[in-house]
Amino acid sequence: MSFPNNYKYTKDHEWALVEGNTVTVGVTAHAASALGDIVYVELPEVGRTLKHGETFGVVESIKAVSDLYSPISGKVTASNAALVNEPAMINQDPHGKAWMVKMELTDASTLNNLMDAAAYNQFVATLK
Amino acid sequence: MYEEHKRLGGRLIDFGGWELPVQYTGVMDEHLACRNAVGLFDVSHMGEVHVEGTASEAFVNYLVSNDCVKLNIKQALYTEMCNHRGGIVDDLLVYRRAKDRFFLVVNASNSDKDFAHMKKIETEFTQKNPNAGSLSVTNESSKYTQIAVQGRHAEAIVQTMTKTPLSPIKYYWFDEGTVLNGIPAIIARTGYTGEDGFELYVAWDKGPEVWRACLEAGAKYGIKPIGLGARDTLRLEMKFPLYGHELSDETNPYAAGVGWVVKPNKGTDFVGREAVLKAKEKGLPYHSVGLKLLERGIPRQGYGIYTADGKTKVGEVTSGTQSPSLGIAIAIANIAIPQSSVGTKLTVDIRGTKVPAEVTPTPFYKRPY
Numbered sequence: 001m002s003f004p005n006n007y008k009y010t011k012d013h014e015w016a017l018v019e020g021n022t023v024t025v026g027v028t029a030h031a032a033s034a035l036g037d038i039v040y041v042e043l044p045e046v047g048r049t050l051k052h053g054e055t056f057g058v059v060e061s062i063k064a065v066s067d068l069y070s071p072i073s074g075k076v077t078a079s080n081a082a083l084v085n086e087p088a089m090i091n092q093d094p095h096g097k098a099w100m101v102k103m104e105l106t107d108a109s110t111l112n113n114l115m116d117a118a119a120y121n122q123f124v125a126t127l128k
Numbered sequence: 129m130y131e132e133h134k135r136l137g138g139r140l141i142d143f144g145g146w147e148l149p150v151q152y153t154g155v156m157d158e159h160l161a162c163r164n165a166v167g168l169f170d171v172s173h174m175g176e177v178h179v180e181g182t183a184s185e186a187f188v189n190y191l192v193s194n195d196c197v198k199l200n201i202k203q204a205l206y207t208e209m210c211n212h213r214g215g216i217v218d219d220l221l222v223y224r225r226a227k228d229r230f231f232l233v234v235n236a237s238n239s240d241k242d243f244a245h246m247k248k249i250e251t252e253f254t255q256k257n258p259n260a261g262s263l264s265v266t267n268e269s270s271k272y273t274q275i276a277v278q279g280r281h282a283e284a285i286v287q288t289m290t291k292t293p294l295s296p297i298k299y300y301w302f303d304e305g306t307v308l309n310g311i312p313a314i315i316a317r318t319g320y321t322g323e324d325g326f327e328l329y330v331a332w333d334k335g336p337e338v339w340r341a342c343l344e345a346g347a348k349y350g351i352k353p354i355g356l357g358a359r360d361t362l363r364l365e366m367k368f369p370l371y372g373h374e375l376s377d378e379t380n381p382y383a384a385g386v387g388w389v390v391k392p393n394k395g396t397d398f399v400g401r402e403a404v405l406k407a408k409e410k411g412l413p414y415h416s417v418g419l420k421l422l423e424r425g426i427p428r429q430g431y432g433i434y435t436a437d438g439k440t441k442v443g444e445v446t447s448g449t450q451s452p453s454l455g456i457a458i459a460i461a462n463i464a465i466p467q468s469s470v471g472t473k474l475t476v477d478i479r480g481t482k483v484p485a486e487v488t489p490t491p492f493y494k495r496p497y
Binding site for chain 2: 036037039040058060061062063065084091
């Protein structure tokens with residue numbers, strides 16, 4: 001399992017791609033694999049403001065419900081509607097097509113909470 | 129068996145003290161493999177109890193709610209085992225191996241509790257019937273491995289492993305013979321998936337050998353090992369109850385939808401008979417029924433069920449999932465009787481949102497062959 005080097009990560013297994021002031025958020029391949037077949041996803045509406053660590057949605061596999069936590073503080077500017085109709089995409093392409101929300105960063109200091117790929121890799125290794 | 133599951137990439141969890149695979153390739157994939165081809169299940173964690181002696185028939189008939197007197201040799205039946213309060217200690221299969229020899233199979237997570245209950249009832253039975261004859265009730269769980277082959281190709285696969293003719297064995301009947309090179313086996317046409325299939329009971333140390341042979345013989349039919357995750361979704365699509373969900377020590381079998389295995393007129397008393405009937409006469413608090421969601425969402429155990437307008441609580445989900453075969457969200461739910469008839473529109477409270485649902489006929493899934 002590999003995690004893109006240009007992404008940042010949380011201990012709750014979200015990833016964040018920071019491009020200037022825009023942050024794209026999804027869940028990692030590790031989360032997708034741990035959850036199993038994902039069959040339901042609930043995402044926030046555009047315009048909602050989220051604090052770092054706040055619950056912004058839910059993913060459900062056949063067996064389990066799991067909350068999604070915002071990796072940063074910001075405002076939701078886009079929500080991946082295609083994902084809602086095809087939750088299995090989270091298992092197929094967690095770091096790509098299965099992005100969940102795009103956010104406008106409102107507090108850059110919240111980026112300091114995130115791990116880089118190497119640190120996340122190490123973190124995941126401790127979970128096994 | 130642990131080594132076999134590790135080798136196959138099973139994700140293991142602790143289940144009532146057993147290391148068991150919750151999944152191998154994925155719940156969806158495994159579920160559909162069992163429905164469309166064939167699945168292999170390690171169910172060696174189930175508890176097995178021998179009941180023997182001239183009083184065994186009378187004892188088993190006192191122990192369980194269904195009628196075991198009618199049970200033929202080499203026939204099996206599904207039944208509940210009640211407590212004196214009219215609740216359900218567990219559900220189980222009773223196999224009649226001889227006139228006075230029975231083989232009882234109970235749930236893994238309950239097997240200690242069940243066996244303790246059986247010994248208590250044995251004492252009670254012996255005191256009430258001092259002249260009933262000989263009786264021994266022994267826990268043989270550690271001596272057996274149970275392997276289930278479930279799906280449309282099950283017979284073809286198991287037949288390559290045994291000389292016992294399988295096609296004459298009807299649903300809920302069994303035979304005793306050997307598999308592979310003379311391994312003694314109970315070969316039963318039973319299962320908990322809604323598919324045709326067999327459950328094989330062999331000595332515990334023969335488990336890995338039989339398991340591997342099933343995988344080999346099943347390869348050309350697309351056999352897949354199935355974990356606990358898909359085992360649960362398969363039974364749920366059939367509305368087969370599960371202890372800890374639909375059944376509990378407080379549940380009345382009529383409310384739980386298993387009244388069909390309660391035989392109050394079988395001619396002899398059984399544990400819980402009076403309490404079960406009294407509760408039924410008084411009026412049951414709910415019926416266990418099938419629900420399908422009409423909009424997106426997944427009902428889970430414990431979620432509240434409300435009237436269509438969302439105002440009045442009328443029940444609770446006992447099991448729920450996204451149905452891999454049907455592609456819709458389904459649930460088994462305890463619902464107040466006035467709202468429990470098929471077609472009734474209700475709502476399920478999913479984390480604060482009332483999602484429309486409808487009471488639906490069950491089983492949710494019917495096999496096409």
